[in-house]
Amino acid sequence: MNKLMDVLIIGGGPAGLSAAMSLGRIGRTALVCDDARPRNEASEHLNNFPTQDGIHPATWRKEARRDLEKYKTIQFFSGSVASVEKHTNFFRARLSSGEVTDFRKVILAYGIQDRLPAIPGLKELWGKAVFHCPYCHGFEVRNHKLGLVGNGKFLAHGIPMFSALSKDVVVFTNGPADFPEELKLQMKKNSIEIVEKKIKKLLFEGTRLQGLEFEDGTVKERDALFATPLLPFQMKSDIGQSLGCEKNDMGLYQVNEMKQTSVPGVFAAGDNMTMMQSVLQAAASGSMAGAGAVFELVNEDFLKGNSYEI
Known part of the structure; x- marks a missing residue:
């Protein structure tokens, strides 16, 4: 029988890591899946981020993961998510390793893939x-x-x-x-x-x-x-599409204030749901998506009379 975790976070960039922190601070279990394809991999610095202005993107991700070490309910997987199936009360995910795990919620934080005009250079x-x-x-x-x-x-x-x-x-x-x-x-x-x-x-x-x-x-x-990139934006994964998440004309996921997509239990954060695309904005939306997932989880448990420890 598959183990049940609270949240599957697909993407280990600013949105996914910030979502993980929101979850970790309320003691919820989450698996962050990172296939090491950051959008800003070619950049030597990230900017417009208070206290982190000019830091190398890889260094920022390393420090963010270090901050998460104290939250023992947060786990990491180095690889991709092959598929996610929605069941009545949970989501079943198959990882690139072949492992199958069930989750109560899903956060799509895998960002977009830049497509540029075919101009050499x-x-x-x-x-x-x-x-x-x-x-x-x-x-x-x-x-x-x-x-x-x-x-x-x-x-x-x-x-x-x-x-x-x-x-x-x-x-x-x-x-x-x-x-x-x-x-x-x-x-x-x-x-x-x-x-x-x-x-x-x-x-x-x-x-x-x-x-x-x-x-x-x-x-x-x-x-x-x-x-400017070629439009509509291209996602790094088709997991959201396979789950039926609606997109806007720009090819981005439609979400509400809490980053909930059109599919109950599925949230989106980062560059895949807004035109305001930066590390700071991605981190902020990830924090909100994590909070949105927490809100649903704790209320579901409260109604069932379940308790948990941080």
């Missing part, structure tokens, strides 16, 4: 000279020659933000620009150039960006780029 410089978030990396490249690679509404809403970082900003749409005429006029007033030519490749040496080469052979020098 983008992947090589991702997290080094090509970034996705001005809060995470903008300060380090302020007042440099910046480029924005993207098009349409998703890029348009961020243009004022990037223009605040540097007076030398160029937008590369990699084809005809899909912006309202009013925005184009505002960009012109703010000296933001729009380049609609097809990008052939990025020019770089080591991890230092030199510029962009276009299909017509011309080159535009840039020091750093911010690139």
